[in-house]
Every structure is written in structure tokens, then in C-alpha cells.
Amino acid sequence: MSNEVAELIKQKLGLKNPKIAVILGSGLGDLVESMEDKKRLSYKDIPNSPTSTVAGHKGELVYGTLCGKEVLCMNGRVHLYEGFDPSNIAVAIHTLKDLGIETLIVTNAAGSLNKDIAPGSLMLINDHINFSGRNPLVGPNDDFYGSRFPAMNGAYTQSLLEKMKEIAKREQIKVHEGVYLMVLGPNFETAAEVRMFTKMGADAVGCSTVPEVLAAAHCSMQVIGISVITNYGAGMVQNAPSHLETLLNANKAAETLVKLITAFIKEEG
Numbered sequence: 172m173s174n175e176v177a178e179l180i181k182q183k184l185g186l187k188n189p190k191i192a193v194i195l196g197s198g199l200g201d202l203v204e205s206m207e208d209k210k211r212l213s214y215k216d217i218p219n220s221p222t223s224t225v226a227g228h229k230g231e232l233v234y235g236t237l238c239g240k241e242v243l244c245m246n247g248r249v250h251l252y253e254g255f256d257p258s259n260i261a262v263a264i265h266t267l268k269d270l271g272i273e274t275l276i277v278t279n280a281a282g283s284l285n286k287d288i289a290p291g292s293l294m295l296i297n298d299h300i301n302f303s304g305r306n307p308l309v310g311p312n313d314d315f316y317g318s319r320f321p322a323m324n325g326a327y328t329q330s331l332l333e334k335m336k337e338i339a340k341r342e343q344i345k346v347h348e349g350v351y352l353m354v355l356g357p358n359f360e361t362a363a364e365v366r367m368f369t370k371m372g373a374d375a376v377g378c379s380t381v382p383e384v385l386a387a388a389h390c391s392m393q394v395i396g397i398s399v400i401t402n403y404g405a406g407m408v409q410n411a412p413s414h415l416e417t418l419l420n421a422n423k424a425a426e427t428l429v430k431l432i433t434a435f436i437k438e439e440g
Contacts, residue, residue: 296396349374362406
């Protein structure tokens, strides 16, 4: 299935040889506007491709260049809380693999579980906790993409993480580093859950990213993850978190995120 879809995407977008793909989270579509020679393909025009119903996710595949390097960008993603099966996410990642993608940059909007990581800041993901109870690798294994029991201790590529930290330091961009925890959602977490997640060692929480990373690691992609921190978790401050707050703070941090990713692609591509 994904091979046929990959061929269609190649034809529709006129792909040459992109090696880097970026998945953009809620309110983080500004990277697309920085791309040159853009060609767009709506998810609706890709056979069997689910389309997001969430504000802040455009639902399109965009092909273009950044600093002269070819980039394929998923402008918006689908979430399990929308009712989609995790296998939909695995198919999307497999399609990227079939298109020749070797490095995946995954971004998201996340809530802070750490008082030192304030809204508006960036957190490089060094590991994750899958608290969603869902996994895109469940079901028959396709040995073409990876083994039945893939190890996840290197799911986030350490060399890319170190390179991103070096670039952030050079560009004078403050970044944090931490563990991302995924819940199923769509509700925001309770104060009791936030306290529990903190004790588990998580620094940020959200409703995405982990399925994509699991599928990407399974098929031996290099992965770098970045969370845009949009709010504090329930009970950490007086006000209740909201999706509007998520989008507003994601938009505020978008310029910094674009600068960081562009500098990374310039060196990595």
C-alpha cells in the first residue's frame, strides 16, 4: 500500500531526492512559509490518508527547499484521540521511508511538567514514556521495515541531539532537554496526573509524537524531537490550560523553532 502511495506522491510533487522530513505540530506551520519552491499536496488527495480535524493542523504534504536542501514537510498530523488507528500513523511513516527519508524531525506542542521549562520555550526530547496504551507496531509485523521486537533505547538519535544542542548554542537559542510523555487525550491532564507524571520522570506531556517515533525507529530512521512548551500542567499554576493557549504560545515560539530547524537542516541535509 505505502509503495503505491509513495509513487503517487513522487509524481504529484515531483520529488527528486529528499532525505529529511519534518512533522509539524499544533500551530507550528510557520516552517512551511520559510520553504522555497513549494509544492503542496492535501492529505485528502492521498489515497487512504486520514485528515486531521484539529485546529492548527492544515493537513498537507509540502515539498520544497530550505537553505538549498530538499525537505518534505507534514504540515499537520492526525492524533489517536480523533479516532484514528495507530496503524494509520505507521503507514504514513512507512511512506516517508519508501520516499527515501532517512532523518525525521518531529515537533509538537506540549505542556510543561517542569517549573524550570516555561511556556514559550523549546525542549529537545531525549526519551519518551508511552502512557497512551496504544502502539502503531501492534499487529502483523512487516519485516521489510523492521524486526518484530525493535529496541527503543536509541529511538532519539543521540548524535542528532548533540548536534542540535551545538547549533542552539551557536545561534544563541535557549533550549531545554527532557523526557516527553504521551497520553491519549484529548482532555488536558488532571492535577493528580501531572504530579504522577512528574514522579515518573517526565518533563513535558502531549498527545502525539510517540507513535511516529516508534514507527520511525522500527524502520531505522534517525529521529530528532522538539517540543514547543505552550502551558504549565494542571495544578502548577492557577489558570486552567486550553487549546487556545496552546496555539497562541506555539505561534509565539514558532520563529525560534524555524530558526533552529533551518540551521539544523543546513548542516544535516
